[in-house]
Amino acid sequence: MHNIKDLRKNLNIYKKKLSDRNFHLKTELFKNLDDHNRKLVSEKEKLEQEKGILSKSKDQSNFDKSKKISEQISKLSKEQIISQKKLNDLLFILPNLAQDDVPIGKDEKSNKIIKQYGKIKEFSFKLKSHTEIGLKDNNIDFETASKLSGSRFVILKNKIALLERALINFMLDIHTTKFEYTEISPPLIVNEDVMFGTGQLPKFKDDQFEINFENSDQRKYLIPTAEVVLTNLVRKSVINKNLLPLRFVASTPCFRKEAGSYGKDTKGMIRQHQFYKVELVSIVEPKDCNKELDRMLSCAKEILNKLEIPYQIVLLSSGDMGFSSEKTYDIEVWIPSENKYREVSSCSSCGSFQARRMGAKYKSQNGNEFLGTLNGSGLAVGRLMISLLENNQNKDGSITIPNALKKYMNNLDKIE
RNA sequence: GGAGAGGUGGCCGAGUGGUUGAAGGCGCACGCUUGGAAAGCGUGUAAACGGGAAACCGUUUCGAGGGUUCGAAUCCCUCUCUCUCCGCCA
Incomplete structure (x- = not known):
C-alpha cells in the first residue's frame, strides 16, 4: 500500500510508474474520490467539535440541539464510510512501484x-x-x-x-x-x-x-x-x-x-x-x-x-x-x-x-x-x-x- | 463442548454515565545535583487521520463492531482473544 499523501502529491508520477506495472490508474477517479472523502471528513469533524462542546455542559436547554447534531453526524459518517470504502477499494489494489534499476516491460x-x-x-x-x-x-x-x-x-x-x-x-x-x-x-x-x-x-x-x-x-x-x-x-x-x-x-x-x-x-x-x-x-x-x-x-x-x-x-x-x-x-x-x-x-x-x-x-x-x-x-x-x-x-x-x-x-x- | 474471570497508553495498573487522552507507578528522554555514577529533584513522554510552509490546531482511538443516551472506558447486544476449572481428544 502506498502513502496516500505521497500519492496525492505525485499523482502523475504514480500513474506512469503504475503503468509500468500494467496497472492503469484512473487519476481523475482517484482525485474525485479522495477530495470527496476529505470534504466529508472535515464536515463531520466540524460537527463533532460542536457536539463536544455541548456535551461538556449539563445544561438541559442544549440537549435538543445536541441531539440534532448527533443525527447529522451519524448521517454524515455513514456517507463518509461509504466514500472511504470506495477510495480503499482503489488504494488496496495498487501494486508496488518498481525500483529505478528494474527493467521496464510488460511481461x-x-x-x-x-x-x-x-x-x-x-x-x-x-x-x-x-x-x-x-x-x-x-x-x-x-x-x-x-x-x-x-x-x-x-x-x-x-x-x-x-x-x-x-x-x-x-x-x-x-x-x-x-x-x-x-x-x-x-x-x-x-x-x-x-x-x-x-x-x-x-x-x-x-x-x-x-x-x-x-x-x-x-x-x-x-x-x-x-x-x-x-x-x-x-x-x-x-x-x-x-x-x-x-x-x-x-x-x-x-x-x-x-x-x-x-x-x-x-x-x-x-x-x-x-x-x-x-x-x-x-x-x-x-x-x-x-x-x-x-x-x-x-x-x-x-x-x-x-x-x-x-x-x-x-x-x-x-x-x-x-x-x-x-x-x-x-x-x-x-x-x-x-x-x-x-x-x-x-x-x-x-x-x-x-x-x-x-x-x-x-x-x-x-x-x-x-x-x-x-x-x-x-x-x-x-x-x-x-x-x-x-x-x-x-x-x-x-x-x-x-x-x-x-x-x-x-x-x-x-x-x- | 460446559462453567467462570478478564482485555485500559511502551509496560504495570486506577477508573462503573459528565472537561478522563485517561490518576498512580515503572520505563524512556532532557535538565538540575555529583569528582563520576547511583539515588534524589524537576520537566517531558501515544497513535491514526484531516488542515497548515511551520509553529500549531481539529477529530478519532480504553480488544473489534453495533446499540441506548443530550453525553459512554463506564450500561446493553454480537464477535474476537487471553486465563482458570470440568469434559472430550491428537
Whole structure:
C-alpha cells in the first residue's frame, strides 16, 4: 500500500510508474474520490467539535440541539464510510512501484538474465523426465493422489519421500546455522487481515483456499506461502531498532488454487495445489532493503551451489513482478527434460509496501516509521527435487545423491 | 463442548454515565545535583487521520463492531482473544 499523501502529491508520477506495472490508474477517479472523502471528513469533524462542546455542559436547554447534531453526524459518517470504502477499494489494489534499476516491460520477455552458474550436463543416453523416473516402483504416484484429492496432487513414497524430507532439513540447517535465520514453525491457516497484510488479498482472492470455521465471522485461509505468516510476525507492532534485522525461515506446505493456469503444466510436479517450500523473510530498516536482498539471494544460491545444480539468476521486469514487490530476482534451475530453466525461488524486496498494510513499524530518530520487508524462497522443494532427480539420473535408472545431501539421506550414495 | 474471570497508553495498573487522552507507578528522554555514577529533584513522554510552509490546531482511538443516551472506558447486544476449572481428544 502506498502513502496516500505521497500519492496525492505525485499523482502523475504514480500513474506512469503504475503503468509500468500494467496497472492503469484512473487519476481523475482517484482525485474525485479522495477530495470527496476529505470534504466529508472535515464536515463531520466540524460537527463533532460542536457536539463536544455541548456535551461538556449539563445544561438541559442544549440537549435538543445536541441531539440534532448527533443525527447529522451519524448521517454524515455513514456517507463518509461509504466514500472511504470506495477510495480503499482503489488504494488496496495498487501494486508496488518498481525500483529505478528494474527493467521496464510488460511481461517476462523483458526479464534480464543476470548470470548463469554450473555446467549443463550432456547425457549419453535417453534421459527421463521426473514423471518417468517416478514410475519406478510408483514412487511418485499421481494416480492415487488424484483418486484421493483430485488433480495437481501427488503422493511420494520410499526414497523419494525421504529425498523431500532430506532437502527440507538440508536447507533449514544451512539457513539457520550459516546465515543466522531464526527457524519458525508457523500456523498454516491465517486470518483475512494477515493475507491482506502481505498483499494476497483483496486482489488475489481467487487463488486462495478459504477455510470455514463454524460459528465464526472471521474468514480464514490456507497459506499460499510461508511469506504470509513470517512477514506478519511483526504486524501491528513497533520494533526496537537495535533488534533489526530480523530474519526468519520456515518450511511449510503451500496451498494454491492455481486458478489462472488450467491448461498449464498439467503434467508432473511442476505446478501443484500443495507443495513444500522453505521460505526466507527479512525485516529491516527500509534503507537496508537492497543490501538485504543481495544477501538473501546469496543464501538461496548457496543451496544450489552445494547441490551442484545448474541455475541462472533473472532480474524480473516491472510487468512480471509480484504485487507487493519493488524489485525481484528469480532463481531458475535447469530442468533437462524440458530443456529449460524453471523458477525455484523468487527473492523480493517490498520496501515499506507490506509494512504499511500490516501496520509494522520500528522506532527511529524521527519517531515510528514503517519497516522494510523482504521475502524469498530458499527454495521451493518440489521443483528443486525435480531438478535434482533429472540432473542426477544415471543410465541404469539410479539417481546420484549429491555429497552435501548424503548425511540427510541416511548416507546413501544413490537412489536405486 | 460446559462453567467462570478478564482485555485500559511502551509496560504495570486506577477508573462503573459528565472537561478522563485517561490518576498512580515503572520505563524512556532532557535538565538540575555529583569528582563520576547511583539515588534524589524537576520537566517531558501515544497513535491514526484531516488542515497548515511551520509553529500549531481539529477529530478519532480504553480488544473489534453495533446499540441506548443530550453525553459512554463506564450500561446493553454480537464477535474476537487471553486465563482458570470440568469434559472430550491428537
